[in-house]
Amino acid sequence: MIKKNIVLSGLLFFSLSVLPVFSNPAEVWSRLYRRSNSLEQKEMVLENIVKLNDRAVEPILMEALEEMNNNQEKFRGDRALMMKWVEMTNMIVKSLGDLKTRDAEDLVWFVVNHPADDSLLKANALMALGEMRATTYASEIATMLRNLNFNTQQDNLVSAEIEAYACVSALQKMRDPVGFEPVFYAATGWYSKRTKTLALASLSQIAMDPTEPVMKIMKDADFSTKRTALLVEKESEAPQENKTKVAVLALDEGLKYSTTDKKQQDELSKLRIDAMKTLIQSNAKDNAAVPLLKTTIERSNDANETIYAYYALGVIASDEAVDVLSANLVQYNTRQSDGIAATQEQLGFVKQIINSIGMSGNSRGMASLTEVQFSNYTPAINRLAKQAMEKLK
Numbered sequence: 001m002i003k004k005n006i007v008l009s010g011l012l013f014f015s016l017s018v019l020p021v022f023s024n025p026a027e028v029w030s031r032l033y034r035r036s037n038s039l040e041q042k043e044m045v046l047e048n049i050v051k052l053n054d055r056a057v058e059p060i061l062m063e064a065l066e067e068m069n070n071n072q073e074k075f076r077g078d079r080a081l082m083m084k085w086v087e088m089t090n091m092i093v094k095s096l097g098d099l100k101t102r103d104a105e106d107l108v109w110f111v112v113n114h115p116a117d118d119s120l121l122k123a124n125a126l127m128a129l130g131e132m133r134a135t136t137y138a139s140e141i142a143t144m145l146r147n148l149n150f151n152t153q154q155d156n157l158v159s160a161e162i163e164a165y166a167c168v169s170a171l172q173k174m175r176d177p178v179g180f181e182p183v184f185y186a187a188t189g190w191y192s193k194r195t196k197t198l199a200l201a202s203l204s205q206i207a208m209d210p211t212e213p214v215m216k217i218m219k220d221a222d223f224s225t226k227r228t229a230l231l232v233e234k235e236s237e238a239p240q241e242n243k244t245k246v247a248v249l250a251l252d253e254g255l256k257y258s259t260t261d262k263k264q265q266d267e268l269s270k271l272r273i274d275a276m277k278t279l280i281q282s283n284a285k286d287n288a289a290v291p292l293l294k295t296t297i298e299r300s301n302d303a304n305e306t307i308y309a310y311y312a313l314g315v316i317a318s319d320e321a322v323d324v325l326s327a328n329l330v331q332y333n334t335r336q337s338d339g340i341a342a343t344q345e346q347l348g349f350v351k352q353i354i355n356s357i358g359m360s361g362n363s364r365g366m367a368s369l370t371e372v373q374f375s376n377y378t379p380a381i382n383r384l385a386k387q388a389m390e391k392l393k
Contacts, residue, residue, distance in 0.1 A: 026056035033060055039084050046088060050095045058101045065092045065107045072114060086118050093121070097128025105134035112137075119159035123166035130170030138176035141167050145182040149189045165195045172202035180206045180213045184232065188225050203232055211242040218249050223267035226253055230274055240282040244289075247278035251292045255299070269302055276308040280315050290320045297328065303345050307352050314356025322360050326368040329353045333368065333375040350377075351384060358388030366392050 029052070033045045046064060049057050068089045075081040093111055096104045108125050115122035129137055145167035148160055168186050171179030183206060187199035203210065210233060217229040233246040254272035259265055276296070279289055289312065296309040310328075313321040332350050336342060342350060354372065357365035369392070372385035 024056065025052055026054050026060075030057065030060040033064065039081065039088070043084065043088050043091075046091055050091055053095075053098065055099055055101075058096070058099055058103070061092055061096055061099075062101070062104050062107060065089070065096065065104065065111075068092065069107060069110050069114070072116060076116070082116060086116055086121055089116075090121050090124055093125050093128045097124075097131035100132050102132045102134060105129060105132055105136060108132070108134070109137055109140075119156075119162045123162050126163070126166035126170045127173075130173035133174050135174050135176045138171065138174045139178050141170050141174075142176075142178045142182045145171065145179075145186060149182060149185045152190050161191050161195055164191060165198065168195065168199045168202055172198070172205050175206055177207055177213070180210055181217065184213070184217060184229070188228055200232075204236060208237040209239065209242060210236050211238050211246060214246055215249060218246065218253060223257070223264055223271060226250060227267065227271045227274055230271065230278060234274075234278050234281070240284075241286075243278055243282040244284040244286050247275045247282065247284065248286055248289045248292065250275035250278070251289065251296070255292060255295055269305060272296060272305055273308055276305075276312045279312045280308070284312065284316055285318070287316070287318050287320055289316060290318065290324060293321075294324050297324075303348065306349055310349065310352040310356050314359040317360035317362055319362065319364055322357060322362040322364045325353050325357050325360070326365050329357070329365075329368040330371065333371045336375040336377060339376075347381070350381060354381070354384050354388050358391040361391055363392045 026049075029045055029049045033042060033049065036042045036045055042064070049060060049064075068085060072085060075085045089111060093108055096108060108128050111125040112122055112129070115125065126141065129141070145164060148164040148167065151160075164186060168183055171183050180203065183199050183202050187196050187203065189196070189199075191199075207213065214229045214233045218226050221229060227250075230246060230250040233243055236243075238246075251272055254268050254275060257264075257268060259268070276293070278284075279286075293309045293313050293316075297306055300306045300309070310325065313325050329350065332342060332346065332353075354369065357369060366389060369385045369389045373382055377385075
């Protein structure tokens, strides 16, 4: 074998020496590839072609890949030849991906569909398509990933994850919106941390404004996944009004369902709180949130939810929002005047309502703030109300 390799190397060296000195390296190795008869010779030449990393070798690489594709069935009965075929096809596919040879997309897609039962080869072909930004096949790759996401009964989960990771990588590079939803579900799916981390990081590259697919996911997904969708929108480059729209939908979804399951109750509460945080951070001015915030206050058994609801109403600052704040403050004022002392938790709510009315700058809250001065509160709360009133003038 050693003697054979030495002879082969000698033949190649001789071939190089007799080629015209003015030939460029791409032309030299392309001619040598076409003159090579055995797989071993072709492999040696390919190794040198790939090392050039020169777009001038794209035609010979495409020619070589077409030859590999055509010869696959011929080699399938010979294990040794098939292994060599896989090695060489891997080499060609990776090189075409590195060179971003878009003209080779059909040849590489053939490898994706005929990978000789080799998951790594299929993965390299998928990632090469991503490097080429071969969006012609974005929809097919998205479907492939969608099937992997929901099929946890794979015969070989390791191979399935290798392929899923490659699908995510390809869709990330393609930046086609069709990839957003399957990549999102990969980020929340059954995969290892490595794949899920890549998927989550890829979302912002696939869609700067993911509002449309996020809204769809929000309506269809389980409680925990709804929350993830909201956070993806919140961290995106979407306009503030779109973030508000998603937050309103998330709050609505958080109020829509009732369950006796403690874990699900916690998930719904977290969804509502994150929705209200998003309303606050996006400086929401959407009146559609007002009745939902009012319902949150009426139903909530969680002090944090109530505080965030009052805060969000102050941010919205519309007449409708301030009317809800004032109505609640009047109720506390009446109880306090009637000698029904507020608990520490309720005093916390009163303080937040006062601050929210002041924050709104809306004079519709003036009457309820004035009442505070005559409702037997502590001097500290009276001062807080006076400060809020100053902001309404």
